[in-house]
Amino acid sequence: MRASRLFFRTLREDPADAEIASHRLMVRAGLIRKVTSGIYAYLPLGQRVVRKVADIVREEMDRAGAQEVGLPIVQPAEIWRQTGRWFEYGPEMWRLTDRHGREYALGPTHEEVVTTLVAGEVTSFRQLPVNLYQIQNKFRDEVRPRFGVMRARDFVMKDAYSFDVDEAGMAASYAAMRRAYTRVFHRVGLDFRPVESDSGAIGGKVSEEFMALADSGEASLVVCEACGYAANVERAEGVPTPQEDAGPEPEKPLEKIRTPGVRTIEELVRGHGVPIRHTAKILFYHASYLGEGGPGRRELVAALVRGDRQLNEVKLKNLLGALSVELAPEDEVRRRTGAPFGSAGPVGLAGVDRLVADHEVALGRNFAVGANEEDRHYLNANAGRDFRPTETADLRAVAAGDPCPRCRSPLAGRRGIEVGQIFQLGTRYSTQLGAYFTAEDGTRRPAWMGCYGIGVTRTAAAAIEQRHDAYGIVWPISIAPFEVAVVPVHVDDEAQRHAAEEIYRTLLAAGVEALVDDRPERPGVKFADADLVGFPVRVTVGERALAEGSVDVTDRATRETVRVPLPQAAERVVERVRQARRELALRADRAEAALEAQAAG
RNA sequence: CGGGAUGUGGCCCAGCUUGGUAGGGCGCCGCGUUCGGGACGCGGAGGUCGCGAGUUCGAAUCUCGCCAUCCCGACCA
Numbered sequence: 001m002r003a004s005r006l007f008f009r010t011l012r013e014d015p016a017d018a019e020i021a022s023h024r025l026m027v028r029a030g031l032i033r034k035v036t037s038g039i040y041a042y043l044p045l046g047q048r049v050v051r052k053v054a055d056i057v058r059e060e061m062d063r064a065g066a067q068e069v070g071l072p073i074v075q076p077a078e079i080w081r082q083t084g085r086w087f088e089y090g091p092e093m094w095r096l097t098d099r100h101g102r103e104y105a106l107g108p109t110h111e112e113v114v115t116t117l118v119a120g121e122v123t124s125f126r127q128l129p130v131n132l133y134q135i136q137n138k139f140r141d142e143v144r145p146r147f148g149v150m151r152a153r154d155f156v157m158k159d160a161y162s163f164d165v166d167e168a169g170m171a172a173s174y175a176a177m178r179r180a181y182t183r184v185f186h187r188v189g190l191d192f193r194p195v196e197s198d199s200g201a202i203g204g205k206v207s208e209e210f211m212a213l214a215d216s217g218e219a220s221l222v223v224c225e226a227c228g229y230a231a232n233v234e235r236a237e238g239v240p241t242p243q244e245d246a247g248p249e250p251e252k253p254l255e256k257i258r259t260p261g262v263r264t265i266e267e268l269v270r271g272h273g274v275p276i277r278h279t280a281k282i283l284f285y286h287a288s289y290l291g292e293g294g295p296g297r298r299e300l301v302a303a304l305v306r307g308d309r310q311l312n313e314v315k316l317k318n319l320l321g322a323l324s325v326e327l328a329p330e331d332e333v334r335r336r337t338g339a340p341f342g343s344a345g346p347v348g349l350a351g352v353d354r355l356v357a358d359h360e361v362a363l364g365r366n367f368a369v370g371a372n373e374e375d376r377h378y379l380n381a382n383a384g385r386d387f388r389p390t391e392t393a394d395l396r397a398v399a400a401g402d403p404c405p406r407c408r409s410p411l412a413g414r415r416g417i418e419v420g421q422i423f424q425l426g427t428r429y430s431t432q433l434g435a436y437f438t439a440e441d442g443t444r445r446p447a448w449m450g451c452y453g454i455g456v457t458r459t460a461a462a463a464i465e466q467r468h469d470a471y472g473i474v475w476p477i478s479i480a481p482f483e484v485a486v487v488p489v490h491v492d493d494e495a496q497r498h499a500a501e502e503i504y505r506t507l508l509a510a511g512v513e514a515l516v517d518d519r520p521e522r523p524g525v526k527f528a529d530a531d532l533v534g535f536p537v538r539v540t541v542g543e544r545a546l547a548e549g550s551v552d553v554t555d556r557a558t559r560e561t562v563r564v565p566l567p568q569a570a571e572r573v574v575e576r577v578r579q580a581r582r583e584l585a586l587r588a589d590r591a592e593a594a595l596e597a598q599a600a601g
Numbered sequence: 602c603g604g605g606a607u608g609u610g611g612c613c614c615a616g617c618u619u620g621g622u623a624g625g626g627c628g629c630c631g632c633g634u635u636c637g638g639g640a641c642g643c644g645g646a647g648g649u650c651g652c653g654a655g656u657u658c659g660a661a662u663c664u665c666g667c668c669a670u671c672c673c674g675a676c677c678a
Contacts, residue, residue, distance in 0.1 A: 009611090009628090010639095011612060011613090011627090011628090012612080012613090012627060012628080012639065013612065013613045013614095013626095013627070014613080015612080015613085016607095016612090016613070016614090016670095016671080017670070017671055017672095019671090019672080034670095036669090036670090037669085037670065037671090090676085091676095092676075092677075108678090109678085138678075140677075140678080142676085142677075143602085143675085143676055143677085144672095144673095144674095144676085146671085146672085151677080151678090155678070157678060159678090209678090218677085219677095313675090324676085326675065327675080418677080418678060419678080420678075421678065453678055454678080455678040456678095457678095458678065487637095489636080489637055490636070490637095521639090522635085522636055522638090522639075522640065523636065523637050523638065524636085524637080524638040524639050524640080525638085525639050525640095526638090526639095527637080527638045527639085528638065528639045529639085531638090532639095540637070542637050543637075544637060545637090552637085
């Protein structure tokens with residue numbers, strides 16, 4: 001490609017609405033332009049990156065035995081009603097109505113469509129297993145689109161769906177996808193980590209997310225450097241820690257004390273000398289449940305966690321089996337329970353549908369809690385004796401420093417960008433949508449499913465988050481829009497133009513993706529643009545080097561330049577590109593081998 | 602949905618408090634000088650000041666309504 005004909009333009013200034021590096025740089029480098037909130041146009045440079053990520057994903061999916069299909073973006077409401085997700089999915093699903101008044105959705109995901117498809121085609125165990133995937137635009141009407149393509153309303157996603165005869169088959173398909181994902185993310189050059197995750201609205205039990213590690217990531221992770229445990233904090237298991245090193249103290253008698261003005265745990269600790277591990281806080285939630293084909297009942301739920309802990313709402317939601325949970329407004333809590341907000345507590349609490357407690361509160365002794373009247377707290381409240389939770393569970397949000405649930409070493413906190421997620425779904429969708437087959441023994445059985453997503457456009461953004469500097473993007477070679485930029489310093493200099501063209505043609509002939517910057521711009525402009533867009537290798541053809549029959553070859557990542565004699569220039573660049581490609585491929589191979597060794601051992 | 606803010610040439614912004622008919626930088630076009638890290642000079646093009654009402658002799662500026670966008674919180678690949 002010739003820069004003079006390439007449809008692109010770089011910006012000198014940062015766009016006003018870009019918060020994070022990837023968004024800022026994608027706009028400045030001319031990869032994307034915003035069309036409207038959360039919706040972007042991809043210019044040729046950006047589209048090339050998306051295509052290269054997608055091609056890598058496609059290669060690895062094919063390699064893992066999956067088959068590409070094309071599924072519709074517009075999906076009928078009916079199949080979503082069959083699985084209950086027409087309501088369950090909520091306002092994030094982009095709905096539309098045709099001229100006849102029939103309802104549709106723009107696909108946020110494709111379990112319903114693909115399961116319905118398979119239900120019509122698969123009749124025998126002989127047709128299984130099968131894994132179908134597609135790479136396509138997905139639509140989610142995000143509450144708050146932000147960070148450019150990172151959280152867009154229209155994004156490119158690869159989604160795959162596996163169908164197996166039994167649970168073991170599903171697990172095998174899942175493992176194959178896990179290997180494929182590991183290869184994909186190594187090949188695109190990401191620093192990533194698979195973590196245990198909550199399966200959310202899609203359902204199923206086993207689920208892992210592939211997280212690109214980045215401080216700008218929206219997901220909070222905990223990782224154990226000692227044993228390798230890693231989890232999304234939404235999912236991370238809390239290990240109850242004792243209140244005293246010496247072991248539990250005996251139950252003391254319940255005592256009501258005057259606590260004028262005390263409304264928070266800190267005030268209780270500071271003003272009344274209660275150790276924070278002997279405090280418990282109560283939080284009131286509205287839990288909404290799915291009813292018959294639509295919204296169902298709502299409950300007021302009180303939840304108890306130790307005063308030094310935070311509640312994990314995802315755990316609460318899962319415990320309750322609720323569609324959603326949200327903090328209940330103060331006035332309603334007061335109206336229903338009669339308790340003042342800052343002095344509410346579990347002892348003698350009335351008006352709530354359920355009282356759930358974290359393990360630490362159920363196991364601990366002698367808690368200071370609100371007494372449900374103004375300016376009064378209880379000391380030494382004990383579960384079982386003074387209040388009785390309807391359920392006890394792991395409800396606390398795990399934080400950095402907490403013990404690892406596997407090996408008890410302290411966990412470290414990290415931030416991550418979720419670039420992929422894999423699920424073992426089980427038979428929920430196959431049962432609901434009739435994906436049954438006849439087994440070897442003649443019985444009719446539902447297919448065991450897994451589903452597997454990769455955010456293609458998000459992966460491109462994640463790569464930029466991890467790899468950029470003050471000058472611009474530093475692409476991994478596998479997904480760079482072009483691998484090499486050939487920059488003649490002065491295009492009106494015949495010798496320079498000729499040498500640049502020669503190198504450019506040789507690179508193309510060798511299968512290297514090259515761009516020649518033949519624009520009549522000043523050298524500084526061309527260098528700055530090359531750095532901003534982030535081509536991994538730059539070949540500078542200028543008067544200085546040419547005077548000694550050479551050109552300069554610069555590595556974008558290290559910014560190191562070597563002078564190479566003209567006759568060997570193209571060859572050396574080709575070798576450098578091939579070496580860089582090999583490195584990433586090798587990483588994928590090694591990681592896969594390690595996974596296989598792990599599975600075998 | 603709550604809370605906050607912003608809409609002024611393609612981009613980044615000033616002007617608004619104190620109404621008087623729109624300005625800078627970048628970018629764009631022409632000419633010249635320049636030319637290994639975002640040049641300089643001269644000349645030029647380009648604006649329904651988000652939209653609609655209102656107040657006023659007169660509105661980018663004041664008032665009301667609407668729309669859009671962004672940021673902070675509750676959701677997610």
